[in-house]
Amino acid sequence: MGDEARIREWLPRFEAWRDFALPLIQKGKAKDAFARYPWFTTRGEPFARLQRPAREARFGLITTGGYSIRESQEPMIPFPSFEEKTPEIRMIPLDIDPAALRIDHVGYDHRFAEEDINVNLPLNRLGELVEGGEIGSVTAEVPVLMGLQPHVAPLLRETVPELVARFRDEGVEAVLLVPS
């Protein structure tokens, strides 16, 4: 069964769960709601190999920390989407001043990232790995998503292909993923 067929098979279970979960979440019982979430995964065991040493390769980074740039970008929507809605992406430059970032993710304590952005968005650390010759290069911008996205269909149908296209355009050979 291909992934699209698996998604179509999963959707009725997700919709039934959503009907069950939303009233609980509105009562502040998100943990009880997500305890019965119908987890989904794609088929097979995809495994790609790096084609040259990391010290020569171009790396990308993705985080689901919910960051956006104050004033120049729309804030990210700070709560889970239960609808057929394409997840938002914000592109954050590697040399951004952390003070220019806002965080709208409701699923974690922001104090750590406000003290040191590298805890979730390791911009400085990646630059140091490049300078030290441990990795070849890093993309100039980092795609940021919002975590807590229970409706995986638009993520798989639209967001993942968009991320693949962005990374291919940038010549990225490996990606580090930092959930929040």
Added chain:
Amino acid sequence: MSLVARGLEEAGIPTALVSVLPALSQVARPPRQVIRRLNIGATVGRPGDVEGQLSTLRRMIALIEEAAAFGAVDADPRPGA
């Protein structure tokens, strides 16, 4: 995020995911995973802990370079182990 990792790998781009909640990240079966015993909201390392943050990234990079097969995991030891 595990689904994103799987989609990138399916497209030929190797990945490594760092997780502080392996019970959640594992259900969607990421191809490579570094499991850290850290706080939600500080997945790469503690604030100001430059070496700790670099260590997480280096372990992710090492998994990308060295893992032999799908499902590779580099996990922090459990306390007392």
